[in-house]
Amino acid sequence: MRIEILCTGDEILTGKTxxxxxxxxxxxxxxxxxxxxxxxxxxxxxxxxxxxxxxxxARADAVIVNGGLGPTVDDLSQEVAxxxxxxxxxxxxxxxxxxxxxxxxxxxxxxPNNRKQAMLPAGCEFIxxxxxxxxxxxxxxxxxxxxxxxGVPREMKKMLEEQVMPRLLARAGTPGxxxxxxxxxxxxxxxxxxQMLHDIEAMAPGVKLGFQAHYPQLETxxxxxxxxxxxxxxxxxxxxxxxxxxxxNFIVAEDTASLESVVLDALRAQGGSLAxxxxxxxxxxxxxxxxxxxxxxxFRRGVVSRDAAQLAxxxxxxxxxxxxxxxxxxxxxxxxxxxxxxxxxVLVTLDDGADGVQIGGEIAIGLADAGGVEVRQARLLGGRDxxxxxxxxxxxxxxxxxxxxxxxxxxxxxxxx
Amino acid sequence: MRIEILCTGDEILTGKTxxxxxxxxxxxxxxxxxxxxxxxxxxxxxxxxxxxxxxxxARADAVIVNGGLGPTVDDLSQEVAxxxxxxxxxxxxxxxxxxxxxxxxxxxxxxPNNRKQAMLPAGCEFIxxxxxxxxxxxxxxxxxxxxxxxGVPREMKKMLEEQVMPRLLARAGTPGxxxxxxxxxxxxxxxxxxQMLHDIEAMAPGVKLGFQAHYPQLETxxxxxxxxxxxxxxxxxxxxxxxxxxxxNFIVAEDTASLESVVLDALRAQGGSLAxxxxxxxxxxxxxxxxxxxxxxxFRRGVVSRDAAQLAxxxxxxxxxxxxxxxxxxxxxxxxxxxxxxxxxVLVTLDDGADGVQIGGEIAIGLADAGGVEVRQARLLGGRDxxxxxxxxxxxxxxxxxxxxxxxxxxxxxxxx
Numbered sequence: 001m002r003i004e005i006l007c008t009g010d011e012i013l014t015g016k017t018x019x020x021x022x023x024x025x026x027x028x029x030x031x032x033x034x035x036x037x038x039x040x041x042x043x044x045x046x047x048x049x050x051x052x053x054x055x056x057x058a059r060a061d062a063v064i065v066n067g068g069l070g071p072t073v074d075d076l077s078q079e080v081a082x083x084x085x086x087x088x089x090x091x092x093x094x095x096x097x098x099x100x101x102x103x104x105x106x107x108x109x110x111x112p113n114n115r116k117q118a119m120l121p122a123g124c125e126f127i128x129x130x131x132x133x134x135x136x137x138x139x140x141x142x143x144x145x146x147x148x149x150x151g152v153p154r155e156m157k158k159m160l161e162e163q164v165m166p167r168l169l170a171r172a173g174t175p176g177x178x179x180x181x182x183x184x185x186x187x188x189x190x191x192x193x194x195q196m197l198h199d200i201e202a203m204a205p206g207v208k209l210g211f212q213a214h215y216p217q218l219e220t221x222x223x224x225x226x227x228x229x230x231x232x233x234x235x236x237x238x239x240x241x242x243x244x245x246x247x248x249n250f251i252v253a254e255d256t257a258s259l260e261s262v263v264l265d266a267l268r269a270q271g272g273s274l275a276x277x278x279x280x281x282x283x284x285x286x287x288x289x290x291x292x293x294x295x296x297x298x299f300r301r302g303v304v305s306r307d308a309a310q311l312a313x314x315x316x317x318x319x320x321x322x323x324x325x326x327x328x329x330x331x332x333x334x335x336x337x338x339x340x341x342x343x344x345x346v347l348v349t350l351d352d353g354a355d356g357v358q359i360g361g362e363i364a365i366g367l368a369d370a371g372g373v374e375v376r377q378a379r380l381l382g383g384r385d386x387x388x389x390x391x392x393x394x395x396x397x398x399x400x401x402x403x404x405x406x407x408x409x410x411x412x413x414x415x416x417x
Numbered sequence: 418m419r420i421e422i423l424c425t426g427d428e429i430l431t432g433k434t435x436x437x438x439x440x441x442x443x444x445x446x447x448x449x450x451x452x453x454x455x456x457x458x459x460x461x462x463x464x465x466x467x468x469x470x471x472x473x474x475a476r477a478d479a480v481i482v483n484g485g486l487g488p489t490v491d492d493l494s495q496e497v498a499x500x501x502x503x504x505x506x507x508x509x510x511x512x513x514x515x516x517x518x519x520x521x522x523x524x525x526x527x528x529p530n531n532r533k534q535a536m537l538p539a540g541c542e543f544i545x546x547x548x549x550x551x552x553x554x555x556x557x558x559x560x561x562x563x564x565x566x567x568g569v570p571r572e573m574k575k576m577l578e579e580q581v582m583p584r585l586l587a588r589a590g591t592p593g594x595x596x597x598x599x600x601x602x603x604x605x606x607x608x609x610x611x612q613m614l615h616d617i618e619a620m621a622p623g624v625k626l627g628f629q630a631h632y633p634q635l636e637t638x639x640x641x642x643x644x645x646x647x648x649x650x651x652x653x654x655x656x657x658x659x660x661x662x663x664x665x666n667f668i669v670a671e672d673t674a675s676l677e678s679v680v681l682d683a684l685r686a687q688g689g690s691l692a693x694x695x696x697x698x699x700x701x702x703x704x705x706x707x708x709x710x711x712x713x714x715x716f717r718r719g720v721v722s723r724d725a726a727q728l729a730x731x732x733x734x735x736x737x738x739x740x741x742x743x744x745x746x747x748x749x750x751x752x753x754x755x756x757x758x759x760x761x762x763v764l765v766t767l768d769d770g771a772d773g774v775q776i777g778g779e780i781a782i783g784l785a786d787a788g789g790v791e792v793r794q795a796r797l798l799g800g801r802d803x804x805x806x807x808x809x810x811x812x813x814x815x816x817x818x819x820x821x822x823x824x825x826x827x828x829x830x831x832x833x834x
Contacts, residue, residue: 007456012456013443013453013454013455013456014443014444014447014453015439015440015441015442015443015444015445015447015453016440016444016629017440018435018436018437018440019435019436019439019440020435022432022436022458023432023433023434023435023436024432025432026430026431026432027431027432027433028432030431030432036430036431036432037430037459037460037462037465038430038457038458038459038465038469039424039429039430039456039457039458039459040455040456040457040458041439041455041456041457041458042454042455042456043454045454048454048455051476052455055472059468212433280707280713282700282703282704282706282707282708282719283699283700283701283702283703283704283707283719283721284700284704285700286699286700286721287699287700287701287704289699290697290699290700290721290723291699293772295723296723296724299722299723300722300724300727301720301721301722301724301727301728301731302699302700302719302720302721302722303718303719303720303721303731304700304703304707304718304719304720304721305716305717305718305719306707306712306713306716307713307717307718310717310718310755311718314718314720314731314755338727338731355710
């Protein structure tokens with residue numbers, strides 16, 4: 001089945017808004033085994049839309065249209081869809097009532113403009129939007145089936161996942177339930193992960209392996225399709241277990257969890273609290289943790305300096321340069337000073353010289369808790385931003401390993417030994 | 418002139434890579450008065466490319482093709498361009514020599530694959546790429562002129578700005594030099610800025626006003642075209658001066674400068690140094706500053722805690738809750754303790770309750786320097802992330818104002834009074 005994604009709207013066409021909806025849709029469809037073969041972008045312009053609908057109808061079996069379902073005059077999708085399909089617009093009374101109810105529950109009167117959102121091409125298939133006023137619909141134009149979805153990302157995602165994808169899978173003659181299992185790892189490069197897992201698809205036909213590298217993390221994805229949810233779970237379970245076994249301690253989180261949420265959950269489970277000292281990472285470790293809701297109850301304090309003497313003085317010790325010894329001392333002193341159960345110091349000594357892929361930095365991570373103190377050292381290569389991102393990740397990951405009783409010193413692919 | 422942007426490549430088509438190239442190109446062209454009316458995305462597939470080239474040729478006057486100029490077998494742009502234009506591929510000997518020289522200077526032998534990058538459609542116009550091995554070219558297909566550009570963002574940007582845009586402007590019959598003047602402001606909303614500057618385009622025909630809001634900053638853009646650089650400067654100068662006069666103290670930086678680089682430059686000019694205490698902003702103020710190259714010489718230390726008692730203890734004072742008084746004390750104590758010439762404390766007391774647009778936070782900013790101490794207080798509304806971003810910006814902006822001798826307490830549009 002040939003699928004086209006057609007994105008509408010002046011904001012997207014003129015580049016004012018980066019088209020993240022397209023990437024999300026194409027990727028999600030691809031993971032479910034649905035292949036997108038063409039993408040089109042046009043503005044809020046009647047002639048362009050009509051022409052784009054006709055061209056897509058001639059090219060594709062299924063077309064997902066995104067945007068143009070709003071209440072304002074420049075939202076033209078329903079109108080042009082009706083014209084292209086050769087039918088009239090017709091009031092969808094149920095949706096009008098739903099919208100009026102939505103406003104009434106918020107003690108507001110529905111603006112008259114919104115009535116437009118209930119005017120759909122006659123004979124179309126209604127597609128529900130439980131979280132907004134732009135409902136979707138499906139209609140045939142030429143030999144292709146067109147699915148209209150709202151431009152608001154949250155609404156589009158929910159509608160695509162829950163309503164459009166099952167219809168596309170049914171149309172493509174593939175089973176009805178798709179699930180995506182995600183593993184987030186740190187320390188294994190994409191090509192090595194590919195080698196480590198190359199034979200995993202053979203374990204369960206219908207499970208598709210994929211990777212997405214967003215340095216310093218790698219996302220490993222298992223996309224599965226089956227007749228129903230139980231079928232998919234049964235298909236995935238042994239493959240999931242095998243991925244966990246092979247990537248082992250390098251898996252930092254799964255699905256919607258993150259490295260930082262895993263660290264905070266482990267800390268919370270132990271009734272612990274945390275203090276952090278950082279240098280070149282400039283507050284990014286504190287920031288990653290404190291952005292997690294509820295972190296404020298566990299994170300006691302953070303100190304930041306690029307100057308070793310200043311950083312040492314801030315935690316009450318003396319030192320002239322960053323070193324593994326200072327990482328150890330700083331972690332111990334900071335734990336004492338803050339009263340936190342755990343303290344981590346992440347110190348970076350950057351190479352001299354101009355920025356570039358050849359430079360690098362020495363990382364020293366001190367970890368102190370009731371069980372004592374340990375130091376993890378590493379050398380990372382690859383430009384200032386890469387060293388910075390790598391050091392943030394290593395700091396958080398070393399803490400995760402210590403909290404979980406895993407070996408802290410396990411070689412990373414990015415690490416120069 | 419109708420312009421189409423045609424992006425090629427499986428990474429873009431499948432959504433693995435978000436298409437930021439498209440947005441950048443469309444926006445840059447729009448700023449120069451060149452209107453993009455259609456966008457197409459296809460993969461590394463011969464049939465799709467050929468069909469996309471023919472369809473674009475029928476729709477547009479000028480087509481910018483991005484990607485597919487690399488040395489590997491799935492890079493098909495030159496080959497399919499020649500086929501669509503009805504000409505053969507021909508070796509561009511000069512470019513082959515340039516590539517060989519490029520490798521020789523790096524003491525490497527050019528891989529044989531790269532020869533492919535010098536095979537261009539016969540009779541095409543060569544377009545230089547001074548920073549990569551993928552040269553560009555222009556060729557007519559049907560009634561449209563096609564401009565081929567590399568997919569690597571850095572190379573694409575340079576080629577678009579320096580080579581493709583002048584050709585497009587000449588083709589559109591518009592003068593040859595375009596310049597974009599940018600003002601970054603904090604504290605004025607887009608709709609009010611629009612009102613304040615609505616008559617500014619009338620001052621100089623040929624100058625186009627535009628806005629881009631990326632909360633909490635607003636970017637105000639003046640796009641100008643003229644016969645030559647001097648002409649454009651003369652056109653822009655009075656308009657620039659008037660924008661500066663009207664937006665006044667709210668302009669935090671211009672062009673490629675940022676609020677944080679302006680703060681650091683002002684500090685450097687005074688021979689000063691800085692220490693920062695922050696709470697809910699979680700290290701983001703330190704991070705913004707420390708990401709600027711050279712900041713490490715000026716930034717002495719940062720301390721972070723969401724707990725008032727912890728934060729107070731870290732700087733050596735005592736307090737049980739965040740307050741304007743603690744902001745003042747913390748700034749004074751931190752300045753003393755760190756030996757920095759300037760210290761700023763940005764404290765946030767967040768409203769209780771679930772996250773949402775109705776919540777908000779009280780901001781207290783203490784600023785200490787040799788001239789004494791002052792406190793700026795504000796209430797910001799709008800969800801946790803908005804309050805956090807607003808507090809970071811207010812902290813940095815208050816420091817900028819203090820360093821520049823401007824009033825620190827000037828009401829922001831986002832501020833509830």
